[in-house]
Amino acid sequence: MRTVFRVYKGKKAEKLEHHLNQFLEFFDRPLNAAFAFIPVLQKDSEPLSPWGAVVRQREIINQLLFSEIQERRAKPDLLGEDILSLMLTAKDEEGQSMTGWELRDELMTLLFAGHETTATAIAWAMYWIHRQPEVGQKLRKELDELDENTDPVAIARLPYLSALCDETLRIYPVGLFTFFRVLKTPWTLMGQNFEAGTQFSPCIYLLHHRPDLYPEPDQFRPDRFLERQYLLYEYIPFGGGNRRCLGMAFALFEMKLVLATILSQWQLQLTSDRPIHPIRRGFTIAPEKGVPMRVLERRV
Numbered sequence: 001m002r003t004v005f006r007v008y009k010g011k012k013a014e015k016l017e018h019h020l021n022q023f024l025e026f027f028d029r030p031l032n033a034a035f036a037f038i039p040v041l042q043k044d045s046e047p048l049s050p051w052g053a054v055v056r057q058r059e060i061i062n063q064l065l066f067s068e069i070q071e072r073r074a075k076p077d078l079l080g081e082d083i084l085s086l087m088l089t090a091k092d093e094e095g096q097s098m099t100g101w102e103l104r105d106e107l108m109t110l111l112f113a114g115h116e117t118t119a120t121a122i123a124w125a126m127y128w129i130h131r132q133p134e135v136g137q138k139l140r141k142e143l144d145e146l147d148e149n150t151d152p153v154a155i156a157r158l159p160y161l162s163a164l165c166d167e168t169l170r171i172y173p174v175g176l177f178t179f180f181r182v183l184k185t186p187w188t189l190m191g192q193n194f195e196a197g198t199q200f201s202p203c204i205y206l207l208h209h210r211p212d213l214y215p216e217p218d219q220f221r222p223d224r225f226l227e228r229q230y231l232l233y234e235y236i237p238f239g240g241g242n243r244r245c246l247g248m249a250f251a252l253f254e255m256k257l258v259l260a261t262i263l264s265q266w267q268l269q270l271t272s273d274r275p276i277h278p279i280r281r282g283f284t285i286a287p288e289k290g291v292p293m294r295v296l297e298r299r300v
């Protein structure tokens, strides 16, 4: 929220957070995710129907976002280096600013595509770090070299932390598939002919579990990313091509800073020794019931 809005506190911020969470929770359930893809389900907008409730939430979110946009436009001194300010001051080739609806759409994308995905990846990373003590030890050794003045960019470049995030997104990629690609002309792939109009959706999970690329693919082993450099289409947690995830750099940066901050300051433990399996949560795959942990002590 701070990256997108800079200063955003108080009742209005709490209200936006609450409604965004409610909106996200609806799509968390696998069956409800169908509403996003099957337009016919979106017809019933009675207040008490499932889609009607979503429409109401969306209207409240729109009002809050539009009121924020108007306030900033009216008071240029509120503009800073946050994403909303950058978008408000951006101009296209013809000198035009973005319209209110364009700004609203961009904000929705940032707040939705960026929240659940990164949070899920961080939860998985916390699981593996604490599930495999040798992984946690190696990471802590690297983090112990840091001090409070370390540049965040240097943290994001730490080799073991980077390998750990890569392996986290390999073993259980947050998105199982990339978005669809549609053939514009007929195409032959590995001897199979496909007509124009065929839809393809590469399966990230299957690629990441190919034993020829990733020996013992079910083992969590960050070192594989230190021993070998993977090619662009051998490792695709963020998809690929020119429609690759727009938030990739931001998500990895956020993941690494959050993990480094938590682990340098706190000693944590998983509350159970039982393995945690992934389940489908709407658009993503996520730990079945979250990753319950307990705090043992403060490290600094």
Ligand code: HEM
Residues within 6 Å of the ligand: 109, 110, 113, 114, 115, 117, 118, 121, 169, 173, 174, 175, 177, 178, 179, 180, 237, 238, 239, 240, 241, 242, 243, 244, 245, 246, 247, 248, 250, 251, 252
């Ligand atoms: C660990 C976190 C994340 C993962 C695993 C992830 C994964 C993905 C994947 C697999 C795609 C589909 C790409 C394709 O079809 O080739 C995608 C698209 C996208 N993601 Fe992410 N994402 C993450 C975080 C974010 C964040 C933080 C943002 C924004 C701040 C974001 C914004 C987007 C957008 C806008 C698209 C659509 C791109 C397009 O169609 O041109 N994502 N993401």
